[in-house]
Amino acid sequence: MFSYTFQWKQAFARLPVMLEGAVVTIEIALLSMLIGIALAVLLTGFRLSGNRVLSGIAATWVEIARNTPALFQIYMAHFGLGSFGLHLSPYTSLLLGITFNNAGYLAENFRGALKAIPDTQTRAARSLGMTPVRAFGHVVLPQMLRIAFLPMTNQMVWAILMTSLGITVGMNTDLYGVTQDLNALTFRTFELFALAAVIFYLITKTVQIGARLVAARLFRY
């Protein structure tokens, strides 16, 4: 039933444009991870603070980020905020949506990592005269990031793949958006998306292998 002649040349001719899109995809994923990690550390701090309001904020954030589709979060960043007159560009909406998602998942990863660090370490640090913030920053946080490093890699891969949801808010400069544009122009659907899939695979595989090498170097005991 599948009758289709593949024209790979037509797809390869578009490779430079697609690679430009891939750069934007990596850029968004990296930014969303950096901001996401910072926010997640903050959320984790909120949870540890013992303050009802702060831990309430953290819990709500994590609940929404983890229990609604990323598509919904990105759509809300664009059209949801848009209905209140706050107009974000597709790029910002996508970045905001993914960052929100990342922060929620990472906060949960960090919580798990924290559980692996014995409480006695904090107590020991405190008894040495460190303030709670200092004890967290100097003793707990570095260990937490080490334990959570590989889960963070997973989230990075997820962030890269989530950029493809940007098309729902009018994004057309990332890898998926560029591919979709080219598809409309040429109708070479299968070649173009196969090529995009390979590029996505290569990016995420590079991230995974890179992270493993970094981990092996940094986290030797």
Place this chain on the structure above:
Amino acid sequence: MRALLTAAALVASASVAHADKLDDIIASGTLRCAVVLDFPPMGFRDENNNPQGFDVDYCNDLAAALGVQSEIVETPFPERIPALMSGRVDVGVASTSDTLERAKTVGFSIPYFAFEMAVTSNDSSGVTSFESMKGKTVGAVAGTYEAIALEEQVNAWGEGEFRPYQTQADVFLALSQGQLDATVSTSTVAQANVKSGNYPGITVVGKAPFDTDYVALFTNREEYGFINYLNLFVNQQIRTGRYEELYAKWVGGDVPSLTVPNAYR
């Protein structure tokens, strides 16, 4: 006897081998049409969730001509080709512009409809014509003729921003919210959406000077028998007055000519 059997087997296998898409459709008793149901008045769903519109009627007419049942397969714009190539549909009745680039991939019939493009703007954007869109944030439905033309125009202007959205509904939502200053869509779609009242604060402000957007039925490129049939069908729709009838039913106003002056086809 053996020779006779061999001959019979040959004939049987030959007739199987030569069955083309047209034969398959007639044999299966069902014509499956890819129709975009997010594109009123060409294709949409009524309050009972039933497919309605010009393209839906057109598909039903085609099925009736073939003497088979019609099946409307809802297909968003970007999924028209995968739907056809994976064999989920037989023909696209999906307001598809017959560009030369696309004709390298699929086979088009002669045009069955023609669109004129209109500019719709947000009332507070200050856009009052096609030219005043320069430097503004504009958008259209990804993968459509007008989106491709508009993106080229924005690049030619060198200022402003183009945003493709996935559905016509998202474009008008973004326009109504003020995320977009203006959009170019087919005039039929623009009128239908402004009239619907779902999107306050937007107005059709004029025509877009793009070439007439001829749209054609499409099927697999190599199915000459079926493409022949589609061409004759489109011709007959016009000859019998059915085209005008459907145009009056769904769109209204002056019926656009489907022929290009001074050209054979």
